[in-house]
Amino acid sequence: MADRFAVIGLARSREAWFAELTRWADAAVAPIDFVKCLSSDEARAVLATGRPVSALLIDAGLPRFDRDLVTHARAFDTAVVLIGRHDSLDPEALGCAARLDPDFTRDDLVEILGRVARTVGPAAVRSPG
Secondary structure, three states, X not given: OOOEEEEEEEOOOOOHHHHHHHHHHHOOOOOEEEEEEOOHHHHHHHXXXXXXXXXXXXXXXXXXXXXXXXXXXXXXXXXXXXXXXXXXXXXXXXXXXXXXXXOOOHHHHHHHHHHXXXXXXXXXXXXXX
């Protein structure tokens, strides 16, 4: 099995990109293992498991942007990608490696991950339940 990206997503549950990423991971359409998180605390808990994580995707539309989570992810050698069109949030100033529009394609995702994140091997992270 080819190397994959282990990806954590942090967004509101009804975000279209969040659901699409889940479908891509479940159908093996993209080389990712995906864990959905609805809070910063959940994302921190996944990072703290000690399993390698390639990238943390954070929705720019969340009510509060958690800069401490970005710092925490980077301490685990995890790239942070901002998802959204919010011009008021500068990804670089926030410590993010890149930005993707929320209507990104599978190819857009794979290209960004290939540029800013590391692969972690087969089946690195599994979503609980």
